[in-house]
Amino acid sequence: MCPGGLIVPSATAPGEIVVNGMSMSRRDSPFANSGMVTSVEPEDLAPWAKYSVFAAMELQAEVEQRLFAAGDGSQKGPALRLPDFIAGKMSKDLSPSSYIPGLYPAPIHELLPGFIYKRLREGLADFGRQMRGFLTAEANVVATESRTSSPVRIPRDPATLMHPEMEGLFPCGEGAGYAGGIISAAMDGQNVARAAGFGDWLIGDWWIG
Numbered sequence: 001m002c003p004g005g006l007i008v009p010s011a012t013a014p015g016e017i018v019v020n021g022m023s024m025s026r027r028d029s030p031f032a033n034s035g036m037v038t039s040v041e042p043e044d045l046a047p048w049a050k051y052s053v054f055a056a057m058e059l060q061a062e063v064e065q066r067l068f069a070a071g072d073g074s075q076k077g078p079a080l081r082l083p084d085f086i087a088g089k090m091s092k093d094l095s096p097s098s099y100i101p102g103l104y105p106a107p108i109h110e111l112l113p114g115f116i117y118k119r120l121r122e123g124l125a126d127f128g129r130q131m132r133g134f135l136t137a138e139a140n141v142v143a144t145e146s147r148t149s150s151p152v153r154i155p156r157d158p159a160t161l162m163h164p165e166m167e168g169l170f171p172c173g174e175g176a177g178y179a180g181g182i183i184s185a186a187m188d189g190q191n192v193a194r195a196a197g198f199g200d201w202l203i204g205d206w207w208i209g
């Protein structure tokens with residue numbers, strides 16, 4: 001969760017909507033944002049199986065492009081108030097937001113693939129049961145933070161952490177499909193640095209630490 005931060009446009013190509021969240025160093029915006037992440041399982045990818053190893057990439061692109069097509073051609077973010085998202089209905093209006101291009105009410109419960117919407121809805125409802133005040137109409141759900149982890153994974157040997165066919169190549173971190181955030185990327189980096197023969201003295205204080 002990013003307190004005192006912003007939701008920012010993060011698309012990398014025309015014709016797609018991607019958002020991400022960050023804090024400012026002084027944590028001094030009046031908004032907080034959280035990326036709510038759900039898993040995508042191999043069996044979910046059956047409709048994209050013809051794209052082989054790029055199946056999840058195609059799914060990602062399709063979702064981002066569908067969200068763009070629902071809008072007016074700008075980077076305005078499709079959104080719903082949180083209780084409406086869970087109930088699967090349109091919002092008449094939205095809460096104020098830090099997202100500079102602006103938000104508009106859109107049926108994101110229908111625009112997201114059903115299996116993603118269902119998991120998000122159940123997870124968010126569960127948060128509401130566990131944390132009083134979480135399920136508030138002051139919160140917007142903005143679609144979508146679709147770049148949390150890589151949709152492809154470069155293979156590597158679990159013991160050597162090296163590519164099985166290219167000696168000396170150590171796939172590592174988010175882009176290679178082994179992390180989905182700052183901490184998991186740092187931990188994977190440490191493991192790979194050790195596997196590549198760098199000692200802990202190099203990893204500890206002045207190289208990674």
Ligand SMILES: Cc1cc2nc3c(=O)[nH]c(=O)nc-3n(C[C@H](O)[C@H](O)[C@H](O)COP(=O)(O)OP(=O)(O)OC[C@H]3O[C@@H](n4cnc5c(N)ncnc54)[C@H](O)[C@@H]3O)c2cc1C
Nearest residue numbers: 002008010020021022172173174175179180181182183185
């Ligand atoms: C706006 C935003 C907000 C985020 N907020 C959070 C958050 O709150 N919490 C969280 O856990 N994660 C967050 N993340 C995700 C987090 O930043 C990444 O998961 C993490 O940085 C991945 O680390 P990495 O080392 O695997 O990859 P990167 O940090 O992307 O490092 C890859 C490096 O490789 C370099 N590179 C690329 N190609 C080449 C090349 N050909 N030759 C040489 N160098 C190359 C790049 O320049 C880069 O420095 C956020 C990401 C963004 C964009």
